[in-house]
Amino acid sequence: MQKIAAxxxxxxxxxxxxxxxxxxxxxxxxxxxxxxxxxLAVYLEKLSRYSIQHPATDRAKLxxxxxxxxxxxxxxxxxxxxxxxxxxxxxxxxDMELAATAQVRxxxxxxxxxxxxxxxxxxxxxxxxxDKLPQYPGAAxxxxxxxxxxxxxxxxxxxxxxxxxxxxxAKNQQRGRMHGGKVA
Numbered sequence: 001m002q003k004i005a006a007x008x009x010x011x012x013x014x015x016x017x018x019x020x021x022x023x024x025x026x027x028x029x030x031x032x033x034x035x036x037x038x039x040l041a042v043y044l045e046k047l048s049r050y051s052i053q054h055p056a057t058d059r060a061k062l063x064x065x066x067x068x069x070x071x072x073x074x075x076x077x078x079x080x081x082x083x084x085x086x087x088x089x090x091x092x093x094x095d096m097e098l099a100a101t102a103q104v105r106x107x108x109x110x111x112x113x114x115x116x117x118x119x120x121x122x123x124x125x126x127x128x129x130x131d132k133l134p135q136y137p138g139a140a141x142x143x144x145x146x147x148x149x150x151x152x153x154x155x156x157x158x159x160x161x162x163x164x165x166x167x168x169x170a171k172n173q174q175r176g177r178m179h180g181g182k183v184a
Contacts, residue, residue, distance in 0.1 A: 067151040067159075086103065087104060111149045115142050115145040119142035
């Protein structure tokens with residue numbers, strides 16, 4: 001309602017009258033409404049062209065926003081307290097801080113690897129339903145955990161992971177079939 005009131009006030013200021021005016025008949029109001037509808041069509045066309053011209057940017061931002069959201073959730077759940085405390089405890093010595101930061105990164109990568117191991121175990125068992133989300137195969141849920149852990153790390157690092165993924169995909173498309181003759 002506030003937006004409508006603000007729009008009404010802006011129109012009153014711009015045109016010097018309100019919608020309560022009596023100098024227009026029904027045909028005049030229809031013409032005004034048609035002009036407004038045509039303006040809306042112009043705005044929609046602009047948005048349509050923007051989404052066609054900028055889909056990659058929008059997808060990259062979506063991935064980056066997801067990484068931020070996942071990291072904030074992990075932080076709120078306590079996953080980063082001890083990791084960051086370790087780094088903070090070493091701030092007095094740049095070599096120690098660098099080593100502590102490396103250990104945090106290694107621990108985060110280790111969690112990604114452990115999720116991959118759980119996915120492989122589920123595949124070896126024939127992909128039975130997940131115990132927490134039984135509507136999905138366990139391997140699929142573990143792959144989701146891999147993505148979540150990876151985006152959590154990217155969020156902590158503040159990496160532009162969406163852009164990196166797009167550039168990596170483009171680079172891989174240039175590498176040829178199976179990246180130059182690899183067999184597996």
